[in-house]
Amino acid sequence: MTVHFPFQNSYSALPDSFFARVAPTPVAAPRLIKLNRPLAVQLGLDPDVLETPEGAEILAGKTVPAGADPIAMAYAGHQFGQFVPQLGDGRAVLLGEVIDKDGIRRDIQLKGSGPTPFSRRGDGRAALGPVLREYIVSEAMFALGIPTTRSLAAVVTGEHVIRETALPGAVLTRVASSHIRVGTFQFFAVRRDTDAIRRLADHVIARHYPELLGAERPYHALLGGVVARQADLVARWLLVGFIHGVMNTDNSSISGETIDYGPCAFMDAYNPAQVFSSIDEMGRYAYANQPRIALWNLTRLAECLLPLFSDDQEKAVADAQDILGAFSETFSDAYQAGLRKKVGLFTERDGDDALIQDLLDAMAKNQADFTLTFRKLGDAAGDPAADDARAQFMDPAAFDEWARRWHERTALEPQSAAERQAAMHAVNPIFIPRNHRIEAVIQAAVNDDNYAPFEELVKVLAKPFDDQPDYAAYADPPLPDQRVLQTFCGT
Incomplete structure (x- = not known):
């Protein structure tokens, strides 16, 4: 059987300055450990063929499929506020693009596929742990309804990579609407290549914002479109307790998808200042800082687009500030609309924002678990006697005082208790990829070549809003000795 990818590549048709042509580096003994069969079908691929040894060789980068035009994309970026004029795909190769069953163009990229001209002395490889983490979290985000890159496959390479110690090597096949970032625009802006910025902006509009093709001021409209998508995306992150961990401009997607799951994490106990990333020593990308950082990143994008706005610098800056505003x-x-849904409010009234903020405070x-508090609040909406939400608080009386006001507020709406509970359970997950569960999965795979825990966790997280009695333990927060206090970048 032959693995067929119906590639229709557009990015590699752009000028050579946008990328470097480079093939994946072959690996010793690729073995498929997970194929996302529904996603394969959505992409127009045959999952049965992808699960063959020939398919594993392609997904590991050992064989380049017909029609591929492998490239490493060029980009720059601000990393923790410090500008680096050249970054680029240092351990990833974009094989090409396919049109999925919904008519949407998708990138198919191998992550961990070997060195590229942008590797900066790195080995271009990925360890098994970060590959499993990205597979788990990206697919969980998809199930939660949050725009995200997807994971098509994970393959072990039969080789080791050297980090602090020797670890099993792996390759992730990542799928995205595109891999174009704020940093992609910065790459050309720092070189004062206005023609390339215009070419890139035109490509982005055609690919991601086709409704803007006839706009009177398309580049202004493009910035506005990216601003709107990023604002909505970060609101969605906060509503599920997600912390990206490394919101550099090279990790900020122009399409509005969550991209680059490095030291990411979901909160257990609610803490607006929560940081997990081992490299975020100053808390720049803490949970509550994410909206501010998103705007900072968008401001860097606006700076890149100024030459396309107007020859009059002052006018261009004023226009950009209006859009960023x-x-x-x-x-x-x-965010506020999402919070109202989380606490079961169908209408908006004066005092609602304060009521919700009092709950968060x-x-x-009280170190209440973020996910379970809202989920169990849904139970209380259906049955006022249910006290599992109350049990999340060190001082249950603090919840009692708030719950009294909440019941008074919900009584002003006509929905039944069952309707309110169903609506709340539809937006408040019970299952999230908790850090201690991910770490347990990684340890089983790395130490024992045991992927059963990984398979089970992926299965549970595919239905985050459904009660799954057989897997109820997956909803539990970590015990004190299970807490994961730091997460790490995969490089």
Whole structure:
């Protein structure tokens, strides 16, 4: 059987300055450990063929499929606020693009596929642990309804990579609407290549914002579109307790997808200042800082687009500031609307924002579990006698005082208790990829070549809003000795 990818490549048709042509580096003994069969079908691929040894060789980069035009994309970026004029895909190769069953163009990229001209002395490889983490979290985000890159496959290479110690090597096949980043624009802006910026902007509009093709000021409209998508995306992150961990401009997607799951994590106990990333020593990318950082990144994008706005620098800056000014309101509207849904409010009334903020403040003070508090609040909406939400608080009286006000507020709406509970359970997951569960999965795979825990966790997280009695333990927060206090970048 032959593995067929119906490639229709557009990015590699751009000028050579946009990328470096480079093939994946062959590996010794590729072995498929996970194929996302539904995603393969969505992409127009045959999962049965991808699961053959020939398929594993392609997914590991040992064989390049017909029609591929493998490239490593060029980009720059601000990393923790410090600008690096050249980054690029140092351990990833974009095989090409396919049109999925919904008519959407998708990148198929191998991550961990060997060195490229952008590797900066790195080995271009990935260890098994970060590959499993990205597979788990990206697919969990998809199931939660949050725009994200996807994971098509994970393959072990039969080789080791050297980090602090020797670890099993692996390759992730990542699928994205595109891998174009804020840093992609920065790469050309720092070189004052306005023609390339225009070419890139035109490509992005055609690919991600086709509704803007007839706009009177398409580049202004492009910035506005990216601002709106990023504001909505970060609101969605906060509503599920997600912390990206490394919101550099080279990790900020122009398409509005979550990209680059390095030291990412989901909160257990609610803490607005929560940081897990081992490299975020100053808390720049803490949970509550994410909206501010998203706007900072978008401002860097706006700077790149200024030459396309106007020859008059002052006018271009004023226009950009007007567009960026919409971020805060767009984010706040999305976030507050999401919070109202999480606490079961169908309408908006004066005092609602304060009521919800009081709950968050009490949760932070009482170290209440973010996910379970909201999920169990849904139970209380259906049955006022249910006290599992109350049990999340060190001082249950703090919840009691708030719950009294909440019941008074919900009584002003006509929905039944069952309707409210169903609506709340539809937006408040019970299962998230908790750090201690991910670490347990990684240890079983790395130490024992045991992927059963990985398979089970992926299965549970595919239905995050459903009660799954057989897997109820996956909803539990970590015990004190299970807590994961730091997460690490995969490089």
